[in-house]
Amino acid sequence: MSVDFSNKLTQIRKDKKLSREELAKLIGTSGAIIGRYERGDMKPSIEIAAKIAEALEVSLDYLVGSVSAIVKDKKMLYRLELLEKISEEDKNTILKVMDSYLKDAQLNSTQSRLN
Template identity: 50%
Template sequence: MSFGENVAVERKKKDFSQGELAKQVGITAVTIGRYERDEIKPSIDIATKIANALEVSLDYLVGNSETVLDKPLIFKNFLKKRKPV
């Protein structure tokens, strides 16, 4: 699947509207729609924000991996949940 198709599928799994995802990423809903239709491609920074908002790996969104999550993202989330010592 394409980047746009993967974004649409994962967004719907999270039950996010295009507007909700756009707000989390800091762009417009119209832009999310254009990404989902593969009319335009996001910058690497925006693609990373989309992946983080959807809690999937960037590799998965761009079609380089069939695995939704990758170890760095899981590890990153683990670090966020740790309490300071």
């Protein structure tokens, strides 16, 4: 784990509007320890890092910097992983449906803002 971990931990915790103490309580440690992780003074074990990722609702890969994509939502990441396991034909069909739905959603959003 690196400085990237420290920065991501701090950023995600703040994005979730959690204090160090609140996050610490979720994983069974102290706010001071979370502070040490955020400053890079101390590195958590893989088990603790996994607990932190779960508490923050992000993947462990994202938290420790193994994933460069900004997929913070665990449900979305799971769906992307499933897409990688299906045939190209099925994947293309799903993506076409998704593109069509997203285009409609954007149009509806734009129309509702104009009204």
